[in-house]
Amino acid sequence: xxxxxxxxxxxxxxxxxREDRTLLTGRGTYVDNMAPVGTLSMFVVRxxxxxxxxxxxxxxxxxxxxGVVAAFSAADLQGDWKAAMPCAWPVTEDMKNPPHYPLTxxxxxxxxxxxxVLADTRAHAKDAAELVEVDWEPLDAVVDVATALEDGAPxxxxxxxTNECYVWRLDTDATGQAIDDAEVVxxxxxxxxxxxxxxxxxxxxxxVPDPAGDVTLYSATQIPHILRLLxxxxxxxxxTKLRVVAPDxxxxxxxKLDVYAEELLxxxxxxxxxxxxxxxxxxxENYVATIHGRDFVTEYTLAATKDGTITHCRAKVTAAMGAYxxxxxPGIPLLGAWIYAGPYAIPNYSVEFTGVFTNTTPTDAYxxxxxxEATYVIExxxxxxxxxxxxxxxELRRKNFIKEFPAxxxxxxxxxxGDYVASLDKLLExxxxxxxxxxxxxxxxxxxERQLGIGFSTYNEMCGLAPSRILGAIRYAAGGWEQATIRYxxxxxxxxxxxxxxxxxxxxxxxxxxxxxQLGCDIDAVEVLHGDTSVSxxxxxxxxxxxxxxxxxALCHAADKVIDKARQIVAHQLEVSADDxxxxxxxxxxxxxPDKETTVAAAAWAAFAAHDLPDGMEPGxxxxxxxxxxxxSWPGGAHAAVVEVDTETGDARLVRYVAIDDVGTVVNPLIxxxxxHGGITQGISTALYEEGTYDETGSLVTANLxxxxxxxxxxxxxxxxxxxxxxxxxxxxxxxxxxxxxxxAAAPAVINAVLDAVSHLGVKDIQMPxxxxxxWRAIQEAKA
Amino acid sequence: xxxxxxTVNGTRHELDLxxxxxxxxxxxxxxxxxxxxxxxxxxxxxxxTILLDGESVKSCTLLGVQADGAEITTIEGLATxxxxxxxxxxxxxNHALQCGFCTPGMVMAAVSLIDHGEATDEAxxxxxxxxxxxxxxxxxxxxxxxxxxxxxxxxxx
Numbered sequence: 042x043x044x045x046x047x048x049x050x051x052x053x054x055x056x057x058x059r060e061d062r063t064l065l066t067g068r069g070t071y072v073d074n075m076a077p078v079g080t081l082s083m084f085v086v087r088x089x090x091x092x093x094x095x096x097x098x099x100x101x102x103x104x105x106x107x108g109v110v111a112a113f114s115a116a117d118l119q120g121d122w123k124a125a126m127p128c129a130w131p132v133t134e135d136m137k138n139p140p141h142y143p144l145t146x147x148x149x150x151x152x153x154x155x156x157x158v159l160a161d162t163r164a165h166a167k168d169a170a171e172l173v174e175v176d177w178e179p180l181d182a183v184v185d186v187a188t189a190l191e192d193g194a195p196x197x198x199x200x201x202x203t204n205e206c207y208v209w210r211l212d213t214d215a216t217g218q219a220i221d222d223a224e225v226v227x228x229x230x231x232x233x234x235x236x237x238x239x240x241x242x243x244x245x246x247x248x249v250p251d252p253a254g255d256v257t258l259y260s261a262t263q264i265p266h267i268l269r270l271l272x273x274x275x276x277x278x279x280x281t282k283l284r285v286v287a288p289d290x291x292x293x294x295x296x297k298l299d300v301y302a303e304e305l306l307x308x309x310x311x312x313x314x315x316x317x318x319x320x321x322x323x324x325x326e327n328y329v330a331t332i333h334g335r336d337f338v339t340e341y342t343l344a345a346t347k348d349g350t351i352t353h354c355r356a357k358v359t360a361a362m363g364a365y366x367x368x369x370x371p372g373i374p375l376l377g378a379w380i381y382a383g384p385y386a387i388p389n390y391s392v393e394f395t396g397v398f399t400n401t402t403p404t405d406a407y408x409x410x411x412x413x414e415a416t417y418v419i420e421x422x423x424x425x426x427x428x429x430x431x432x433x434x435x436e437l438r439r440k441n442f443i444k445e446f447p448a449x450x451x452x453x454x455x456x457x458x459g460d461y462v463a464s465l466d467k468l469l470e471x472x473x474x475x476x477x478x479x480x481x482x483x484x485x486x487x488x489x490e491r492q493l494g495i496g497f498s499t500y501n502e503m504c505g506l507a508p509s510r511i512l513g514a515i516r517y518a519a520g521g522w523e524q525a526t527i528r529y530x531x532x533x534x535x536x537x538x539x540x541x542x543x544x545x546x547x548x549x550x551x552x553x554x555x556x557x558x559q560l561g562c563d564i565d566a567v568e569v570l571h572g573d574t575s576v577s578x579x580x581x582x583x584x585x586x587x588x589x590x591x592x593x594x595a596l597c598h599a600a601d602k603v604i605d606k607a608r609q610i611v612a613h614q615l616e617v618s619a620d621d622x623x624x625x626x627x628x629x630x631x632x633x634x635p636d637k638e639t640t641v642a643a644a645a646w647a648a649f650a651a652h653d654l655p656d657g658m659e660p661g662x663x664x665x666x667x668x669x670x671x672x673x674s675w676p677g678g679a680h681a682a683v684v685e686v687d688t689e690t691g692d693a694r695l696v697r698y699v700a701i702d703d704v705g706t707v708v709n710p711l712i713x714x715x716x717x718h719g720g721i722t723q724g725i726s727t728a729l730y731e732e733g734t735y736d737e738t739g740s741l742v743t744a745n746l747x748x749x750x751x752x753x754x755x756x757x758x759x760x761x762x763x764x765x766x767x768x769x770x771x772x773x774x775x776x777x778x779x780x781x782x783x784x785x786a787a788a789p790a791v792i793n794a795v796l797d798a799v800s801h802l803g804v805k806d807i808q809m810p811x812x813x814x815x816x817w818r819a820i821q822e823a824k825a
Numbered sequence: 826x827x828x829x830x831x832t833v834n835g836t837r838h839e840l841d842l843x844x845x846x847x848x849x850x851x852x853x854x855x856x857x858x859x860x861x862x863x864x865x866x867x868x869x870x871x872x873x874t875i876l877l878d879g880e881s882v883k884s885c886t887l888l889g890v891q892a893d894g895a896e897i898t899t900i901e902g903l904a905t906x907x908x909x910x911x912x913x914x915x916x917x918x919n920h921a922l923q924c925g926f927c928t929p930g931m932v933m934a935a936v937s938l939i940d941h942g943e944a945t946d947e948a949x950x951x952x953x954x955x956x957x958x959x960x961x962x963x964x965x966x967x968x969x970x971x972x973x974x975x976x977x978x979x980x981x982x
Contacts, residue, residue: 061917064925065909067860067900071926074859164845241864241872241926241960291862291926292960324865545924545961711920715962719923722963746869746958754951754964783963 048626051554051564052774055711058550063289070288072245072261073321080247081110083307083320084166086156086173087329088148091182091400091739092197095146095155095175102172103158108165111314112158112173115144121309123277126365127300129267129518130372136207136396139198141365143302143309149197149364150400151740152329154302159310159318182400182739186361187232187338189397197364197398206362206396207371211378213390213451220353220389223344227426231418234809235336235361235733237743238407239751240544242291243322244331246304248311256308257284263293264582265542267368267519269574271300272308283308287572290544294723295406296331297544298584299368303330325745333733334407336361337374341381341418343425344389349432351441353389356381356418362396363403369410370403371396375515376411376503376585379452383419384461384501384677385441390451400739406584408723408784412502417809420498420789424796434793435474438499439465446767456501456675458767459703465499467763468679468701477683485801491685493696494798498680498790504778505590505674521587521670524579525595527556527603528663531649533642535562537569540580541592546780547712548588554708555593555774559600560641561627579667586674586778589708594772595668602664607644610662613655614647615639674769674777678702680721680786684794688802691817693795695725699761700786705769705777713779714762720783721760726752727784728791729810799823829893833858834902842889849873851889852899860900860929864958871957874930875899881937883956900929903936911981912936915974916967923961931957935971944975 063069100112125140144154156173160166181195188194189204197204220226247259256278262268262285269285272278290297303320311318322330337360344353360374374394381392427434442461449455474495481493506512509520526538537556541548553567560567570576581587604624611629612619615637622629629644631637644662647653651660683697700717707713730750734742743749768775788809795811796804803823808815826841833856840855852858852875861884864872873885876898903910909917912935922928931954938944938953950971951964959967 057917058920060925061922062909064922064928065900065913065916065932066904067858067929069860069925071859071862073863074853076854163850164843239960241870241924241958242862243864289925292924294960324867324870547923715920715923715966718963718965719961720963723960745867746865747867751869751958751960753955753958754968755955757951757964759947759965759968760963 051558052708054554056550056554056564056709058547060547060549071242071291072247072259072288075247075259076319077249077317080317080319081159081161081314082163082166083310083318084158084170085154085303086158086170088151088153088155090148090177090179091151091184092180093148094178094180096178097176098156099174100156102174103169106165106169106172108161109169110159110161112156112169114156115142115146118144118309122275124275126302126305127271127275127368128366128370129368131516132209132371132375133207136371137201138366139201143305150402152402153364157306157310159314184399184401184735184737184739186336186359186397186399189399197400204398206398209375209394211392211452213453218352220342220344220355223352224347225429226342226344227422227429228340228342229422229425231339231341231421232808233335233337233339233414233417236334236407236727236731237328237733237749238294238296238331238334240292240294240296243324243327244297244301244303245321246307247317247319248307249317250311250315255282255284256311257286258304258308259286259288260304261290261297262287263290263297263542263544263584265572265574266540266580266582268300268304272305275300275305276309285574287542293544294408295334295410295584298406299332328744329402329741332367332405333363333402334404335414336404337414339414339418341422343422345426345430347430349430349437349440351385351387354382354387355391358392358394360394360396361401361404362398363401364398365403367403367405370405372517373404373406373411374414377415379450379454380412380501380503381415381419382450382452383416384443384499386443388451401735408720409781410585412781412785413724413788416498416500416785417789420500421792424793434497438497454503455672457672457769457771459501459675459677460765460767461499461501461677463765464677464679464701464703467765468681468699471699471761471763472681490689491687492798494684494686494794494796496682496684496790496792496794496797498786498793500786501675501677502782502785503673503675504586504781505670506585506587507673508671509669519581521581521591522667523581523587523591523595524665524667525592525599526663526665527596527599529603529645531646533566533645535560535567537567537596538577539569539571539592539596540577540582541588542572542582543588544583546583546588546716547709551589551708551712552593552596555596556600559597560603562642586780589776590674590772590778591668591670593708593776594774595666597773598666598668599664602666603662604641606662606664607641609655609658610644610647611639614653670771672771674771676702676704676777676779676782678782678786680790682790682794684791684798686795686798686816688799688820691813691815691820693729693811693816695758695791697761698725698758700783701763701765702779702782703765703767704779704782705766706775707764707766708776716779717762717783718760720781721787722752722757724784724787725757725791727788727809730756732810827890829890831892831895831897833897834899844888844890846889847885848887848889848892849884852884858899858901862926862929864926869958871934872927872930874933874957876933876937881934900932903932910936911977912939912974915970915977919966919970919973921962921966921970927957927959931959931967935974938971939975939978944971
């Protein structure tokens, strides 16, 4: 095909996913599906107590049980660990980080492991685990993040002398005016409950040793590269002896972004026993053994002039760490630290985060990680401020939007592009607010049992983790670059090796789209490889909506390098200067001689044969690019929820949900919409259904899918999506990332809608999730 | 041990099972049909959904011995001669799967829903899939896929 022929670009097209066929036909390679000959099943014995010492432990009965090959206590394995389990983000110099080992003799949360049993089958291992005898000494447990810093609260780690993990502040004071001197000051206190991520695939790890002492760890992980580095370091192994493979992974949402005890145990025990060791979580085990999200108490203040110009925002956050710091635990609040002003131009900015230990499952990244927590308090308080000012909620938002870009926020970071006004306008076009308001007014007048409420959430978010220099400045232990290799095989097929690690996001399809466009080849000629540290040698994996904004851009740079080398080869072979060549869609043409053309693929063959390459040029046509983003990326948008509340029962149902999102350039609209659907659903679920609760002894009450409500299709409506597009000028693709936007925006939209439905009855606040009981009680209390 | 005979995807298997073995583990561990997954331990998620004697059942909630004499279809048995079943094809065309873990169960439940004539409108589809949880897609595209497949299968019948 000549360069002048029209070719529909893959980028921007709703290309169907190549990942699908394998998954649709039941051929997925999830870790639990693998069972090499001789695999031992591993089962972890866990503390039923939130806080308890193991006074004595006996494994004799367990060791003698049918099929059991070995059993170990914490003491038996202590020598296997070179270091405690890693936390990659010491957010302050004096942050407290009590060491956590894969097995312990003092359990600090319900679920903390104290012994491990290995047997020939899962059933035998579990049977034997029940025979492990532990003499427990229960200790006082601290459970509630809101009271953990009060005098007399039990200590999660008595030898720390406190439950305070750290205090981190970001303060800017542009105008010198104290917040309390503002004309209108609105302060609200919010509790955002603990959430249990519930990726559909339970975690699993399979460690396979080979005779040379190397181990391959197959793990249901989002972070194969990081895992390899940190598992090797924790076990005192050379990285060269550990290969980590993330095969098909069934969802993560941050809950598989960690270095877990069971992964360390599987590798250590595989080496000890010289047999493959496999561990698979049961769902109710997942509830205590896999990280939780949120659990924040926030006091948030907005101050404004009487005409509605917001002058100050201030957030004071008390964030539950859980019992230990896992990989990113203390940093989760900080991931939102710069966006507590949301999409609004607020000149004075102050945030303070206090991390607090409780005897609960450790918290860590869960979809949005720090940003839903910010958006929730901002958007709830915007409504409260609007009411206080007597200004329309939508107009208050519009009035205060950042309107010119790039915009350096008071918090110190610069948003490269955006158009919050355009998103809001588009939302209102879709919504037909007048009709909704008329319906609402009619129902109020009639005193209908079912009242209607409309709620808004206009947001921005910061993702595309992350510029390494900034990460260094905020004490994160690693960088935020990403690597891509593009390699032509001799006959013109292309191998793409990415450092990202998809677990449902469709990178194989999207990356092939990007590369096929740049190299002008057929998408089916592009193979995308990922997730295996023997194939993808370097990368920083997938989380924080970074894969496209960082990994995708690395692909572009690698493609540029490939095209550049091909240009040199072609110039040499056509005996022209490199500048005399035009390049488009995989074809080089000589300027002024349109009949003289050749392809990148032809150059690939020439590079392989190496019969006639420019002097000094190495054979082969491949290039690697490692891209360190100069800035975060900044999606934003406007969402609205329409909710119907049954005032007799308190039942709140979502009737409509409209989302306008700006994610910059859209590579694959099918995939982008899918990410928004899924993200919104988790936000809606936060608002209406999900709440992880412990009782006062630290026992998890919502202990499985019966008591913790993950919604089904029956609880949700279809969504109305649209987009605005303000390309990011920071990267050549113009992309921003989309994985978490829905979850960041949705919860306050829904709660604002619920409140709007019953505000005429005097209800002013409601605790998430807005269960029927909470809504009903709020209505009753307002009546009284 | 109990001796049972199951026909799975057209193949007859004779097995000696412990009475306590769940059918889902019989399929996964003994027959190595790992397309059917275990997603929970409270019969809530539906990832284990298969067809047994023409009905959709959660294979985690049946003992293997209860399936003695049954005709079972798992996800591996749905495509015929390499051609995707209309439900599988519709899921692909509508981006109704992301991580894929819930997908086999969701597809089997959808097949059953349509076969029983119950995929009549959006509300009926959503209610009919109540027993199958998905954490990735938000169900929006799954509903579209089931609607499309229902249309295709109705025309074909």
